């Protein structure tokens with residue numbers, strides 16, 4: 104006997120369908136999910152437009168026209184792509200979107216960030232069913248390549264004429280799950296740098312002890328970097344700052360050794376070795392001081408080290424200010440957002456800096472206020488982890504939360520000039 108068929112015409116079924124597209128890097132399928140979302144939006148009577156700033160990297164833009172299009176619009180963003188998954192380490196295949204009897208939906212992207220994509224559209228569906236008409240226009244963007252830095256995605260989009268023409272006044276983008284019953288909201292991200300350090304050194308017989316080998320030089324650097332990592336982590340452990348308020352530096356690859364058909368040559372010391380690090384800088388950090396530290400302590404030329412820093416996106420806005428959205432009276436959107444969460448029966452945690460990074464930084468760079476928000480309370484934080492899941496009840500509650508948010512933000516008329 105076959106398992107009972109699920110009704111395909113439910114928000115959960117639509118979420119599962121979206122989760123089943125394999126959008127993992129390095130070869131994300133963008134075509135199929137974009138056509139799925141396009142049909143979904145069109146079935147709701149929304150305008151759709153596919154922009155392609157880079158071939159085969161589509162940005163889908165969906166528009167719900169407001170009754171007063173002269174007001175700056177709202178933009179709700181999400182990314183189409185996902186990080187890879189290791190299927191053998193999962194209890195359910197990562198692109199199966201298996202719904203368990205406890206209501207857990209397992210999929211890569213369930214939290215990051217395919218939930219919000221469908222929730223945006225389901226919220227619009229419900230508001231339309233109640234004949235709600237927004238005053239401000241609401242745009243929804245689905246962008247490619249967020250997980251690899253957004254250079255061919257959100258960065259191109261925000262710098263386009265099409266984006267300028269949207270006259271965006273306020274942005275919502277993805278956030279992160281909350282382990283308790285408070286919704287989390289993020290007013291800034293940490294900025295990512297990729298750091299690659301390379302050591303050169305004296306090659307030689309594997310049996311010899313000598314100074315200035317490439318491995319020794321690299322390992323000395325790793326020790327220095329690790330001490331800095333500990334100093335930052337100690338601040339967090341002592342409760343003096345949160346994870347996202349310090350500089351993180353984590354090794355992500357090591358590359359060295361002389362390959363042989365069976366692995367590595369074991370009796371030769373290599374002349375080159377390298378290591379890669381994921382670095383995240385809070386908006387309060389001074390990037391020049393970090394660069395100085397890298398040059399003088401982490402990869403000094405005196406130890407035969409070279410380095411490369413790949414800055415993944417902006418650190419400052421067009422006025423030279425750190426990329427932070429105000430969460431006080433200077434930002435009228437803040438109180439509207441807060442009230443919407445309260446109207447949805449939700450509690451809001453103290454606004455935070457996100458410890459990871461989102462496309463919102465590209466919008467903040469233009470001076471547009473942007474919050475990170477994914478309505479997932481009482482949910483373990485599983486983004487980029489094995490067995491990522493979201494509970495059906497949490498997903499459905501999120502739709503309701505967005506109904507309140509869209510209702511409040513799109514009806515808000517005072518912030519005319521922003």
Ligand code: MET
Nearest residue numbers: 249250252295415459460
């Ligand atoms: C490297 S840009 C950001 C990619 C991803 N969202 C992360 O935080 O890791």
Ligand SMILES: [Zn+2]
Nearest residue numbers: 182215216277
């Ligand atoms: Zn994400």
Ligand SMILES: [Zn+2]
Nearest residue numbers: 186215250486
């Ligand atoms: Zn991610």
